[in-house]
Amino acid sequence: MAPPPKVLMVAEKPSIALSIATELSGGHMYTRKGSTEVHEFDGSFRGFHVQYKVTSVIGHVFSVDFPAPYQDWTATDPLDLFQAPIRKAEANPKAHICRHLSQEARGCGYLVLWLDCDREGENICFEVIESTGFHVNEERRRVYRARFSSVTQKDILLAMHNLVEPNRHEALAVDTRQEIDLKVGVAFTRFQTSYFQGRYGNLDSRVISYGPCQTPTLGFCVQRYFQINTFKPEKFWALHPFIIKSGYELQLEWERKKLFDKDVAIMFQKLVMEDRIAKVTEISEKQDIKSRPSGLNTVNLLKVASSALGLGPQVAMQNAERLYTRGFISYPRTESTSYPSSFDFKGVLGELAKNPTWGNYVQRLVADGYHKPRLGTDAGDHPPITPMRSATEDMLEHDAWRLYEYVCQHFIGTVSPDCKYVRTMVEFSIGGESFHCVGHHVTVKGFTTVMPWLAVHEKNLPQFIKGEKIEILKVDLFEGSTTPPDFLTESDLISLMEKNGIGTDASIPVHISNICERNFVQVQAGRKLVPTALGITLIRGYQCIDPDLCLPDIRSFIEQQITLVAKGQADHIRVVQHVLQQFMQKYCYFVKQIENMNALFEAQFSPLADSGRNFSKCGKCLRYMKYISTQPSRLYCNTCEEVYYLPQKGTIKLYKELTCPLDNFELLIFSMAGPEAKSFPLCPYCYNSPPFEGIDTLFGAVKTGGSSKLGKGAGMPCFLCPHPTCRHSMIAQGVCACPECSGTLVLDPVSAPKWRLYCNTCNCLVFLPQGAHRISTTRDRCPECDSTIIEVDFNRIQHHWRMELHCTVAAFFVMSCFIRLWR
DNA sequence: GCAAGGTC
Known part of the structure; x- marks a missing residue:
C-alpha cells in the first residue's frame, strides 16, 4: 500500500507551530527536536488520510542587502546605490532555516502556510515557498494559505476548511518597501556620515544615520525642542474667591478661567469684592462613568512602562518577550485592543484566582460575574496582551515582575465593572460673574480597585441650597504665567509615531533606541527625550534644504505607494523605480545644497583640525596627525586633509616608533577592550586601504x-x-x-x-x-x-x-x- | 559602519 501523502505546514514562529499542531492533532503528536521543532501526526486533509508535519520559520527567512562590491564605502558613490542590484541572503544563516525547510518539504505533496496574516507574513509565505522548492501554481504539489485571526481551535479549524492562495501582491509590497528603505537609508546615511565625519571632530556618533522612520522620529523630538525654545511666556490673571461653608474653606473656580489683561482682571475683582455675596444659582448632580479599559496592546504597554514604571521601550520589550517565552503572558507584539469572541476569559481568571496578590479580588469578581472587556480595535493580528500563568514576585526579576503586575492589573481591569461616581456641581453668581465648585462621590470603585492610580478622587462638598447667599471671605487676584511645553516623553513619542504611522509595534522601540544610540537625543530624568546639538543641527539642516526629509509624510508616501502594489493596482517594479527616482532627485539636491547644512554644523562643532591631539606621523607629509578620540575614533592629517579610521572600542598607542615599509606611516598598536583584551599592531594607511589583492x-x-x-x-x-x-x-x-x-x-x-x-x-x-x-x-x-x-x-x-x-x-x-x- | 521589518 502506498504511504499516505504528506502535508507540510509552516508557521511564523515555533510557538504558533506548536499551537496549530496541538489543536489539529488534539495533542496526539510526535515532536522532533531540531534547530526548529517539527510536530508530526496523522489526520485527514481534503478527504484523504495524510501525514502532517508542522514546523516554523523564525520571522523573515531572508533579508535584503547590496552585493559585496557595494559594501565598500570608499569605492562606492552613494548615488550609485539607487540603481545598484540587491540580493536576498538568509537573514540568520546560523539557524539554517532554508536548509531545514527544504529538507522537511522533501516528499510532501502539500504546503500549508500559517504565517501571520499581515503583509510581512504574506512576504514570508513566499520566502518559505522559495526555500521549500514548491511552486504556487503547480498541479502536482499544491500550496495553500491559511487565514486565521487567532490561534484558537475554532479559528484554526475554520482556516483549515477555507484554505486560499497566498497573496503575491501583498508580498511584493513588502519587497518594494525593503528595496526603497535599503537604498534611500543607506545612500543618505553613507553620504552624510562621510561628509560630516570628514570635517568635524566632536560629533560623537559612530554613524550619522538617515532613515525614513528614524529621522521623522528624531524630527518629533526636535520639533518639541523648537517649541520650547521659541516659547514666549505670557502673564495672566485669575480671580480666586474663597467662601466658608459648614466650617470648610472653599475656593471657587471662575467661569472665565483666566484673563491676559491685568486691568480688566482688576476691574472684575472690584466688581466681585463690592458685591461680597456669592449666590447659589444652580446645583446639579450627574451620574458619571469612568469606563474600564479595553485590551492591552504593545504600544499602550510601552507607554505605561515608560511613564509609570520608568522602563524604556527597548527594555520593556525585552522583559515582555522573556515573560512570553516563559509562558507568563501572551504574545507581546500586537496592535489589537479587542478580544476575539471565543476568548477564554474564564480560563485566565481561573489562573489568576490562584494568585496571592489578586486572587481574592478575582474570586469575588468571578462569583459576582465578570464583564466582557470594552470593545477596542481588532487589527487581526494577535489578541491583546494577557496574563497566561500566575506568578509571584519572587519568581521574576524586579522589572519583569513590575511589567507582569501591570499586565495582570490591566487584564483584571478590563473584565471588572466600570467605575461609577456622582459629580456634583454648584454654580455661584458674584457681582454678575459666574463661579463654580465641583465635588465627586464614588459609588462603584469597579476596575479602579485593581488600577488605583486611575481612581476618581473623592471630593466632598458641603450641602448648598439653591438661592442661598454666602458671604465672601476674600477675593485673590492670582497672577500666573503661561509655561512652555515640556520635552517629549518616550510615551508622547510613541503616541506620535503610532498616530503618524511611523514604525510598527515591533520596530517603534528600535527606532527610539536608534536615535539615542546615534547620540541624536538623550533620555533624561522622567524619561524625557532631549535632542543633542547633533540631533538639532541635523533637523535644522533638513529643514533648510528639504523639509520633506524629516517629516512623517515621507513614511506615509512610501506606505501609500506600496499599498498600490499590495492591492494589485500598480506594478511593483515600476513603483520601486518611481519612488527611487524621486528620492534620487532629493538625494542629488541634498548633496548639491549640503553647504547650507554644513554652515549650521560649522557654527556648532569643531573642525577636525582643531580637534584631538598630535599623535603619529603621516607617511605622506611626515607631519603629525591628530588623534580624534570621540567616536568614531580616527586620525586626521591637517596638511593632507585626510581622515584615517581606526578600529573602534579599544585603545590605541604608538608602536615602538616603527614605520610601515609600504607607506612610511607610523605604526600603531590597538588593544581591544575587556579583561582578555587582544592587541595587534597596524598601519593606519593600510588599515584604510589594504595593499593586497586577493x-x-x-x-x-x-x-x-x-x-x-x-x-x-x-x-x-x-x-x-x-x-x-x-x-x-x-x-x-x-x-x-x-x-x-x-x-x-x-x-x-x-x-x-x-x-x-x-x-x-x-x-x-x-x-x-x-x-x-x-x-x-x-x-x-x-x-x-x-x-x-x-x-x-x-x-x-x-x-x-x-x-x-x-x-x-x-x-x-x-x-x-x-x-x-x-x- | 548603513534602513526597516520579522523574531529569539
Whole structure:
C-alpha cells in the first residue's frame, strides 16, 4: 500500500507551530527536536488520510542587502546605490532555516502556510515557498494559505476548511518597501556620515544615520525642542474667591478661567469684592462613568512602562518577550485592543484566582460575574496582551515582575465593572460673574480597585441650597504665567509615531533606541527625550534644504505607494523605480545644497583640525596627525586633509616608533577592550586601504591556519611559528614550517603573482603579502627560530624587503586586511 | 559602519 501523502505546514514562529499542531492533532503528536521543532501526526486533509508535519520559520527567512562590491564605502558613490542590484541572503544563516525547510518539504505533496496574516507574513509565505522548492501554481504539489485571526481551535479549524492562495501582491509590497528603505537609508546615511565625519571632530556618533522612520522620529523630538525654545511666556490673571461653608474653606473656580489683561482682571475683582455675596444659582448632580479599559496592546504597554514604571521601550520589550517565552503572558507584539469572541476569559481568571496578590479580588469578581472587556480595535493580528500563568514576585526579576503586575492589573481591569461616581456641581453668581465648585462621590470603585492610580478622587462638598447667599471671605487676584511645553516623553513619542504611522509595534522601540544610540537625543530624568546639538543641527539642516526629509509624510508616501502594489493596482517594479527616482532627485539636491547644512554644523562643532591631539606621523607629509578620540575614533592629517579610521572600542598607542615599509606611516598598536583584551599592531594607511589583492583568498588562508576569529588564542594562525620558543612568531612560520604538519613550505611557482607557500606533504597553502614583484628564499636563517628567511621585492617602494628584517611588519598588513574583513 | 521589518 502506498504511504499516505504528506502535508507540510509552516508557521511564523515555533510557538504558533506548536499551537496549530496541538489543536489539529488534539495533542496526539510526535515532536522532533531540531534547530526548529517539527510536530508530526496523522489526520485527514481534503478527504484523504495524510501525514502532517508542522514546523516554523523564525520571522523573515531572508533579508535584503547590496552585493559585496557595494559594501565598500570608499569605492562606492552613494548615488550609485539607487540603481545598484540587491540580493536576498538568509537573514540568520546560523539557524539554517532554508536548509531545514527544504529538507522537511522533501516528499510532501502539500504546503500549508500559517504565517501571520499581515503583509510581512504574506512576504514570508513566499520566502518559505522559495526555500521549500514548491511552486504556487503547480498541479502536482499544491500550496495553500491559511487565514486565521487567532490561534484558537475554532479559528484554526475554520482556516483549515477555507484554505486560499497566498497573496503575491501583498508580498511584493513588502519587497518594494525593503528595496526603497535599503537604498534611500543607506545612500543618505553613507553620504552624510562621510561628509560630516570628514570635517568635524566632536560629533560623537559612530554613524550619522538617515532613515525614513528614524529621522521623522528624531524630527518629533526636535520639533518639541523648537517649541520650547521659541516659547514666549505670557502673564495672566485669575480671580480666586474663597467662601466658608459648614466650617470648610472653599475656593471657587471662575467661569472665565483666566484673563491676559491685568486691568480688566482688576476691574472684575472690584466688581466681585463690592458685591461680597456669592449666590447659589444652580446645583446639579450627574451620574458619571469612568469606563474600564479595553485590551492591552504593545504600544499602550510601552507607554505605561515608560511613564509609570520608568522602563524604556527597548527594555520593556525585552522583559515582555522573556515573560512570553516563559509562558507568563501572551504574545507581546500586537496592535489589537479587542478580544476575539471565543476568548477564554474564564480560563485566565481561573489562573489568576490562584494568585496571592489578586486572587481574592478575582474570586469575588468571578462569583459576582465578570464583564466582557470594552470593545477596542481588532487589527487581526494577535489578541491583546494577557496574563497566561500566575506568578509571584519572587519568581521574576524586579522589572519583569513590575511589567507582569501591570499586565495582570490591566487584564483584571478590563473584565471588572466600570467605575461609577456622582459629580456634583454648584454654580455661584458674584457681582454678575459666574463661579463654580465641583465635588465627586464614588459609588462603584469597579476596575479602579485593581488600577488605583486611575481612581476618581473623592471630593466632598458641603450641602448648598439653591438661592442661598454666602458671604465672601476674600477675593485673590492670582497672577500666573503661561509655561512652555515640556520635552517629549518616550510615551508622547510613541503616541506620535503610532498616530503618524511611523514604525510598527515591533520596530517603534528600535527606532527610539536608534536615535539615542546615534547620540541624536538623550533620555533624561522622567524619561524625557532631549535632542543633542547633533540631533538639532541635523533637523535644522533638513529643514533648510528639504523639509520633506524629516517629516512623517515621507513614511506615509512610501506606505501609500506600496499599498498600490499590495492591492494589485500598480506594478511593483515600476513603483520601486518611481519612488527611487524621486528620492534620487532629493538625494542629488541634498548633496548639491549640503553647504547650507554644513554652515549650521560649522557654527556648532569643531573642525577636525582643531580637534584631538598630535599623535603619529603621516607617511605622506611626515607631519603629525591628530588623534580624534570621540567616536568614531580616527586620525586626521591637517596638511593632507585626510581622515584615517581606526578600529573602534579599544585603545590605541604608538608602536615602538616603527614605520610601515609600504607607506612610511607610523605604526600603531590597538588593544581591544575587556579583561582578555587582544592587541595587534597596524598601519593606519593600510588599515584604510589594504595593499593586497586577493584578500578573499587571504581570508581563506587565515581560516585554514586554525582559528577564524580574533578570539582567545587567535591572532594570525597562518603566520604563527610552530616553534615553541620563537619570539618572532608573527611571520616566521610562513617561511619555516607548515602549521599543519611542520613540513617545509616551498614557494608555489604556479600561482605567481599571487604569492603563497605550498606544503608538499599536506597540500596546504600559506599566503604571503601580495603586490610584491618577486619573492625568493635566501640562505639566511631567522636569528630567533632558525627558519629560512624569505626576501620580498616590492617594486612600488623601490627596494628589497627582507622578511626577517621586517617580518613583524608584514604581518601587520595581513592583519589589517583581516580585521577589515572581519569587522 | 548603513534602513526597516520579522523574531529569539
